[in-house]
Amino acid sequence: MVLKILKEFSRRILSNIFRKRDDIKIGFYGPPNAGKTSLANIICKDWTGEEMGKVSKVPHETRKVQFKEKVEIEYKGKKLVFKMVDTPGIATKIDYEDFIKYGLKKQVAKKRAKEATQGIIDSIKWLDDMDAVIIVLDATVNPYSQVNITIIGNLVARKIPILIVANKIDLKKANVKKVENAFPEYEVVGISARDGENIDEFYESLFKLAKKV
Amino acid sequence: MKGLSLHVIPFSEIQDLGIAERVRKILALILANKIIILHGKLRPEEEARLIEDTMAMVDHIKNFQGIELAVIEPDLKNKGIMMKMRHGIAKRLVGYTGALTLIGPASVVKEIRQDPKKLELMLS
Numbered sequence: 001m002v003l004k005i006l007k008e009f010s011r012r013i014l015s016n017i018f019r020k021r022d023d024i025k026i027g028f029y030g031p032p033n034a035g036k037t038s039l040a041n042i043i044c045k046d047w048t049g050e051e052m053g054k055v056s057k058v059p060h061e062t063r064k065v066q067f068k069e070k071v072e073i074e075y076k077g078k079k080l081v082f083k084m085v086d087t088p089g090i091a092t093k094i095d096y097e098d099f100i101k102y103g104l105k106k107q108v109a110k111k112r113a114k115e116a117t118q119g120i121i122d123s124i125k126w127l128d129d130m131d132a133v134i135i136v137l138d139a140t141v142n143p144y145s146q147v148n149i150t151i152i153g154n155l156v157a158r159k160i161p162i163l164i165v166a167n168k169i170d171l172k173k174a175n176v177k178k179v180e181n182a183f184p185e186y187e188v189v190g191i192s193a194r195d196g197e198n199i200d201e202f203y204e205s206l207f208k209l210a211k212k213v
Numbered sequence: 214m215k216g217l218s219l220h221v222i223p224f225s226e227i228q229d230l231g232i233a234e235r236v237r238k239i240l241a242l243i244l245a246n247k248i249i250i251l252h253g254k255l256r257p258e259e260e261a262r263l264i265e266d267t268m269a270m271v272d273h274i275k276n277f278q279g280i281e282l283a284v285i286e287p288d289l290k291n292k293g294i295m296m297k298m299r300h301g302i303a304k305r306l307v308g309y310t311g312a313l314t315l316i317g318p319a320s321v322v323k324e325i326r327q328d329p330k331k332l333e334l335m336l337s
Contacts, residue, residue: 090264091279092264092267092279092280092281092282092319093267093271093278093279093280093281093319094268094271094278094279095278095279095319113271114272117268117269117271117272118268118272120264120265120268121265121268121269124261124264124265125265127261142326142327142328144327144328144329145327146260146282146283146284146325146327147264147282149284150257150260150261150264153256153257153260154257154258154260154261156257157256157257157258182329
């Protein structure tokens with residue numbers, strides 16, 4: 001038993017020492033429809049030429065954890081290689097009837113709800129594997145939601161560095177200041193994943209985040 | 214609406230329970246359509262577990278849509294050192310945080326509007 005613990009301990013220490021910098025896993029977390037996949041798509045298109053996943057106005061479009069290995073960003077002479085992990089939006093409730101309001105048929109809506117519940121469970125399980133996390137919030141929505149607080153609380157408990165992105169600044173209702181006031185301990189970058197607005201500032205912050213790993 | 218059932222849980226009632234038992238107790242009340250007012254708050258990992266178990270139940274229990282959850286706690290940012298110490302000691306001794314947690318079934322509680330100073334419960 002003692003030998004097993006010692007073996008595991010030395011394995012962890014050694015893997016941390018010899019871990020390559022391109023092993024860094026950066027996760028995209030947040031509530032549904034905040035624009036996680038839209039932001040992941042911008043990064044992927046900019047640096048790999050491919051998209052990460054489909055986006056939609058219907059919530060819970062991303063229902064499975066998606067990966068992009070070895071995303072290489074070169075920005076202002078600096079280089080960052082990481083594994084991008086796009087996760088399904090975390091929510092405390094799922095009602096298939098909400099999807100019907102978007103025009104989905106009952107059976108399709110029920111299937112989507114079932115997949116979305118599993119997606120949320122997977123997102124939470126993946127928290128343990130992240131090296132750093134970008135929390136994507138919809139800047140037009142009240143940031144004081146318990147889901148946001150729960151995600152951040154869990155990352156803090158695991159000592160995982162955080163960057164908060166306030167998305168949808170192209171919309172009139174967007175209030176980046178409110179997001180900053182809600183989470184004063186963290187860096188907040190306002191962007192529009194739809195228009196690509198402020199993406200340069202986001203990349204600056206991404207490099208700062210990766211440095212904390 | 215037929216009636217509203219509130220269930221107040223003093224923190225002492227869950228203090229000695231493990232994470233699984235705490236979440237099980239909360240979800241049993243939620244399935245009985247009760248709105249829970251918990252004195253104190255869950256730890257972040259307990260909240261995450263509550264969301265995970267809630268989602269597993271949404272998948273398996275007919276007509277169960279999930280929960281609404283919110284926490285309000287005293288803002289100690291601009292309070293004096295004595296006040297902060299008093300809260301710290303109370304937290305260590307009896308788990309008291311001055312926080313209140315509101316959890317309701319999503320079929321009964323449509324939304325909990327939350328800001329740092331108040332919680333607003335919108336019923337279905």
